[in-house]
Amino acid sequence: MGNLWSLVLKEIKELVRDPKILIGVILMPIIIFPVMGSAINISTSSVQRAMITASFAIYNEDEGAPTDALLEHLYRNNTVITIEANGIQDALSKYQETNASTLLWIMEGYSENVSQGLKGELKVYANLKSLSIAEAGSTDAIGGLLNYYAYFLSIANINSLLEQAGAIGEASVVRSPLSVDYQSIIKGNVIDVAPSQIVSVIMSQSVMLPIMVMVMLMFAIQMAATSIAIEKEQKTLETLMTLPVSRLTILSGKLAGSIVVAVAGAIAYMIGFGYYMTSAFSFAPELTTMSTQDLSIGLEPLGTLLLGVNIFVTLVSGLALAISLATFTDNVRSAQSLTGFLTIPIMLPAIILMFSDLSMLPKTVQMVLLVIPYTHSIIASKAAFLGNYVLVLRSIGYITLFTLVVLYIAAKIFSTERIITARFTTFDMKKLLGRRSNRER
Amino acid sequence: MQYAIDVRNLTKTFGDIVAIDGASFTVKEREIFGLIGPNGAGKTTALRILSTLLKPSSGTATIFGNDVVKKPEAIRESISYLPEEAGAYQNLSGYEYLSFMAGFYAEDKESQDEMLKEAELISGLGERLDDRIKGYSKGMKRRLLLARAVMMKPKLLILDEPTSGLDVVHAFHVRQVIKEYADKKGVTVLLSSHNMLEVEYLCHRVSLINEGKIIAEGSPDELTQKFSAENLEQVFMEVAKLG
Numbered sequence: 137m138g139n140l141w142s143l144v145l146k147e148i149k150e151l152v153r154d155p156k157i158l159i160g161v162i163l164m165p166i167i168i169f170p171v172m173g174s175a176i177n178i179s180t181s182s183v184q185r186a187m188i189t190a191s192f193a194i195y196n197e198d199e200g201a202p203t204d205a206l207l208e209h210l211y212r213n214n215t216v217i218t219i220e221a222n223g224i225q226d227a228l229s230k231y232q233e234t235n236a237s238t239l240l241w242i243m244e245g246y247s248e249n250v251s252q253g254l255k256g257e258l259k260v261y262a263n264l265k266s267l268s269i270a271e272a273g274s275t276d277a278i279g280g281l282l283n284y285y286a287y288f289l290s291i292a293n294i295n296s297l298l299e300q301a302g303a304i305g306e307a308s309v310v311r312s313p314l315s316v317d318y319q320s321i322i323k324g325n326v327i328d329v330a331p332s333q334i335v336s337v338i339m340s341q342s343v344m345l346p347i348m349v350m351v352m353l354m355f356a357i358q359m360a361a362t363s364i365a366i367e368k369e370q371k372t373l374e375t376l377m378t379l380p381v382s383r384l385t386i387l388s389g390k391l392a393g394s395i396v397v398a399v400a401g402a403i404a405y406m407i408g409f410g411y412y413m414t415s416a417f418s419f420a421p422e423l424t425t426m427s428t429q430d431l432s433i434g435l436e437p438l439g440t441l442l443l444g445v446n447i448f449v450t451l452v453s454g455l456a457l458a459i460s461l462a463t464f465t466d467n468v469r470s471a472q473s474l475t476g477f478l479t480i481p482i483m484l485p486a487i488i489l490m491f492s493d494l495s496m497l498p499k500t501v502q503m504v505l506l507v508i509p510y511t512h513s514i515i516a517s518k519a520a521f522l523g524n525y526v527l528v529l530r531s532i533g534y535i536t537l538f539t540l541v542v543l544y545i546a547a548k549i550f551s552t553e554r555i556i557t558a559r560f561t562t563f564d565m566k567k568l569l570g571r572r573s574n575r576e577r
Numbered sequence: 578m579q580y581a582i583d584v585r586n587l588t589k590t591f592g593d594i595v596a597i598d599g600a601s602f603t604v605k606e607r608e609i610f611g612l613i614g615p616n617g618a619g620k621t622t623a624l625r626i627l628s629t630l631l632k633p634s635s636g637t638a639t640i641f642g643n644d645v646v647k648k649p650e651a652i653r654e655s656i657s658y659l660p661e662e663a664g665a666y667q668n669l670s671g672y673e674y675l676s677f678m679a680g681f682y683a684e685d686k687e688s689q690d691e692m693l694k695e696a697e698l699i700s701g702l703g704e705r706l707d708d709r710i711k712g713y714s715k716g717m718k719r720r721l722l723l724a725r726a727v728m729m730k731p732k733l734l735i736l737d738e739p740t741s742g743l744d745v746v747h748a749f750h751v752r753q754v755i756k757e758y759a760d761k762k763g764v765t766v767l768l769s770s771h772n773m774l775e776v777e778y779l780c781h782r783v784s785l786i787n788e789g790k791i792i793a794e795g796s797p798d799e800l801t802q803k804f805s806a807e808n809l810e811q812v813f814m815e816v817a818k819l820g
Contacts, residue, residue: 138680139680139681142677142680142681145677146666146677149666149668149669149673150667150668150669153668153669153709154668370664370665370667371660371662371664372664372665372666374628374630374660374663375658375663375725377630378629378630378656378657378658379678379681380650380653380654381653382650553630553631553632556630556631557591557631
C-alpha cells in the first residue's frame with residue numbers, strides 16, 4: 137500500500153506540476169468557458185438592447201379613426217421617425233437616410249378596410265445594413281407591437297359584435313375557446329408540468345451527459361498516455377521497472393494518479409461549463425431554473441452510486457486502453473497522436489446519442505454502437521437519471537468486462553520486456569506492424 | 578563458489594539482429610567488473626538482462642544465485658541499476674525524487690532518513706536538492722541519479738556508462754563514489770563503458786565485448802601484459818582485429 141501511495145503521489149505531482157497539463161487541463165476550462173459565456177452574454181444583451189431601443193419610421197398615407205388609434209399605439213413609449221413624402225418611393229429613399237431599422241407603411245384605405253370588417257393593409261420594410269443577429273432582432277420590434285395591437289383590435293371587434301348580437305360570453309374566449317392543461321406522468325407520479333417542458337430539460341441532460349462522459353474520458357486518456365510517454369521520454373521508466381515493486385503496483389499507481397488528475401480536469405471543465413451555461417443564458421432565466429430535481433427525475437442515492445461506478449469503470453477502461461497504446465510510443469507527441477485514434481469510439485456514440493435514442497437507430501448502427509463500451513457509459517448515465525437501474529447494471533457489467541480484458545492486456549505489456557523495447561511511433565507504420573527495434577544494442 | 582553474477586552462453590536477439598551472442602562471464606562479490614566495448618557491442622542489452630528488464634533468448638544469467646527469468650523480484654531486491662541516459666522526474670525536487678526512491682527500499686522512516694542523508698552526501702548538491710530537477714545541469718542530474726543508485730547500499734550496483742557525457746569534474750566525482758562504495762562498503766559493481774582508460778582505473782576485472790561476443794577477459798594488468806599493450810584501448814584494438 138505504501139509503495140502504491142508513493143507512486144500515486146509521484147504521478148499526481150508530476151502531472152499537476154507540468155505546466156502543459158495544469159494550464160491545458162485544469163486552468164483553461166475554468167477560464168475559457170466563463171469567458172465564452174460572457175462573450176455570448178454580451179452579444180445577446182446587445183441584441184436585447186437593440187430590440188428594446190429600436191427605432192422605426194412610419195409613412196402614413198391614410199386618414200381616419202382606426203389609423204389614429206394605430207398611430208397612437210405606435211407612438212406611445214417608442215422612438216418613431218415620421219416620414220413626410222410624396223409616394224412610397226420617395227418615403228423609402230428618405231427612410232434609408234435615417235437610422236430607423238424598419239419603415240411601416242400605412243397604406244391608403246387602411247381605416248376604411250378596418251371599419252368595414254376587412255383586413256387593414258400594412259407593409260413593413262426592413263433596412264438590413266449589417267446582416268447581424270442584433271439587426272434581425274431590432275427589425276422584429278415593430279412586428280411585436282403590431283401583433284399586440286392586432287390582438288386588442290380583434291378583442292374590441294369581438295366585444296362589439298357580441299354586444300350587437302346580445303350574446304353571452306367573453307371576447308377572449310370567443311377568440312380562443314379551448315383551455316388545455318398539459319400534465320406529465322414520470323415514474324408513475326403525475327406532475328403539473330407540460331411534457332414539452334420536460335423534454336427540453338431532458339434534452340439538455342441528454343446533451344450534457346454525453347459531453348461530460350466524453351470530456352472526462354478524453355482527459356483520462358490524455359493523462360495516462362502522457363504519464364507513460366513522459367516516463368519514456370525522460371528515460372525514467374527503466375529505473376522504475378528495476379525497483380523492488382511489482383509491475384502491477386506500478387500500473388495501478390499510474391492508473392490511480394491519472395484518474396485523480398483526470399477527475400480534477402473534469403471537475404474544472406464542469407465548473408467552467410456551468411459558468412458558461414449560466415452566464416451565456418442569463419438573459420433567459422427560465423431555461424436554467426428548471427432542473428431534473430424539479431421534475432422528480434433527479435438521481436436517488438442508488439442512482440448516484442451506480443452513476444459513480446459507471447463513470448469510474450469507464451475512466452479505468454479508457455486509462456488502461458491509453459496506457460496499453462502509449463507503451464508503443466517513446467515520446468509524448470507520438471503517444472498523444474496514437475491515443476488520438478481513441479477519440480473515434482468515444483465521440484461517435486457521444487455525438488449520435490446526443491441527438492437520438494439508441495432504439496431509434498437502424499439495427500446495424502445499434503449493433504456497432506453497442507460493441508463500443510463508451511456507448512454503454514452514456515446509456516447508463518441517462519438510465520441512472522430515469523431510475524432504470526437494471527440497464528445501468530447491465531452497462532456497468534459490459535464496461536467492467538471490457539475493462540478487465542484491457543487491464544489484463546496492459547498488465548501483460550507491463551510484465552514483459554515490450555514496455556522497454558516497444559518504440560513505435562505513428563510515423564513509422566512498419567514498426568507498428570511488428571518489426572522490433574534494435575536501438576538498445 | 579557462488580558468484581555475484583554468473584552468465585552462461587547468454588544470447589539475445591531482436592528479430593534478425595543478434596545483440597548478444599553466447600556471452601559468458603562471472604563477477605565475484607565486492608568486485609568492480611567492467612564490460613567494455615564500442616557502441617552497439619551489446620553492453621546495454623547485457624546490463625538490461627541482468628537488471629531484469631529484458632529476458633534472454635537463450636542461456637542463463639543468475640545474480641546471487643537467483644535466475645533473472647525465474648526470480649526477477651528477488652533480483653530487484655538486491656540490485657540498483659543506473660541506465661546510461663537515465664533521467665529523473667523533472668517536476669520533482671531532487672530531495673522529493675530521492676525520498677520517493679528511498680521509500681521502495683527503506684523498512685521504516687529512520688532507515689529512509691539515513692538513505693537520504695547518504696544521498697545528500699554522495700550527490701554533493703547541498704541546497705540545490707530543494708530545487709526542481711528540470712533546472713539541473715547534466716552533471717548535477719548524473720550525481721543525483723548516482724546518489725539514488727547507491728544510497729540504499731545495494732548488493733549489486735549496475736552502471737551503464739556512468740560518466741558518459743560528463744565534464745572532468747563531475748566524471749571524477751562519479752568515479753570516486755563508485756570506487757569508495759566498492760572498496761569500503763562491499764558493494765559489487767558491474768559497469769559498462771567505452772572509455773577504456775576509465776575502466777582501467779576503476780575495474781578489478783573486465784570483459785571485452787564486440788558484436789555481442791566476449792572476446793577477452795581478465796584484469797586490466799593481465800590483459801595488457803598478455804597482448805603486450807600499453808593500455809586496454811590497444812588491447813581492444815588488437816583483440817577485435819584478431820576476433
